Amino acid sequence: MNYETLTADVNLIMNKHYTKGRGGHKIDKILVHHNSGRLTTRGCWDTWQTRQASAHYQVEESGKIGQLVWDRNTAWHASNWKANQTSIGIEHANNDTKAWTISPATLEAGAHLVAALCKNYGLGRPEWLKNVFPHQYFANTDCPGQIAHSQRAQYMARAQYWYDTMTGHKTAKPAPATKGVDLEALASAVIAGKYGNGEARRRALGANYQAVQTIVNKRLTGKSKPAPRVDLEALASAVIAGKYGNGQERRRRLGANYAAVQAIVNKRLLG
Structure with a gap:
């Protein structure tokens, strides 16, 4: 995928089940979906031949990206007509059809694509529920699986990283830690894998990173100064x-x- 020119690895454009143009509307958001399965770009094309649905892009399990509807046209993906006309839909292949997760390669490529689209269409830095939405926001559905749950923080952190890299945007210093934050609960979530690793974890936790990481290290290694006795x-x-x-x-x-x-x-x- 050429993220600068938005040229996909493969173009397999739908011959039906989409609408030409956008009815005079501008693109103002990205909608993310999951396949509920391990589909390829060809698999999506075949499925949508008999199903009245489509999306602009498919991100495969390997990270390969295919385009199925041109950005200038309206894909049928949001279960909401106005949302269809004002959004770009990105499908993601699952790597686990029980947990509905996506692979690291899919996450990285999908997040990079979100960043590139936000840059190209002047949507600003990717932000959840501001210019990046899950399908379930517009419909009664579990779509996009773990992209909206356990993998959301990492997905958005990578999207923001790529947006900053592509635009030369300088990330502001993190704000002071929020009072009342349950650091122990955050540490438990980190250990459960809900905040990714490395830079993704640092970005997701923001000003709480150091305090939470100290708790995580103490739990996992026991290498920490003993806490004072509690009365x-x-x-x-x-x-x-x-x-x-x-x-x-x-x-x-x-x-x-x-x-x-x-x-x-x-x-x-x-x-």
Whole structure:
């Protein structure tokens, strides 16, 4: 794929199930889809011969990109006519038909294509639900699978990376860490693979990266200075005084100390 000229690796243009032109509308968004299967560009073309659907691009499992509808025309992909007329649809092949994930090569190529389209059509830096949307935003569907869930942060981080690279855009310094962020929960998500690796993880976590990575390292290697001893009795007194809220708020704020502190509270209050 030539991302500068938007020339796909292969052009296999649909002969039906699309509409010429865009009805006077301008492109203002990208819609991402998944195949619900391991399709090639040819596989998409064949499927859409008997199904009233189409998309502009297909990103194969290998990262190879095919074009099926020219950008200037309206593909039938969004389940919403105005969204069809104002968007470019990108299909992605799945590499797992149970988890509905996409391969690293598909993710990288798809994100690069999103960046190139945003640059070419003046949409600005790729942002989720601003100029990049999942199919499920416009229809009652699970599409685009994990691109909208566990792989979203990495996908968008790579799209932003490629946009910055292609435009010479200088990324602003990250804002200070947001108060109230549950760093332990973020660390759990990182360990579960939901924030990618390396630069993608750093971009996705932003100002929280260092604090979260420290927690991750401690959990995985145990190499960290021992935390100071927690005064559980003092925490229990604070809980009884109402300083830690109730229910989930209390559980979140006490973190790993919740069970021990709650046991002390129960003993004091219930005997």
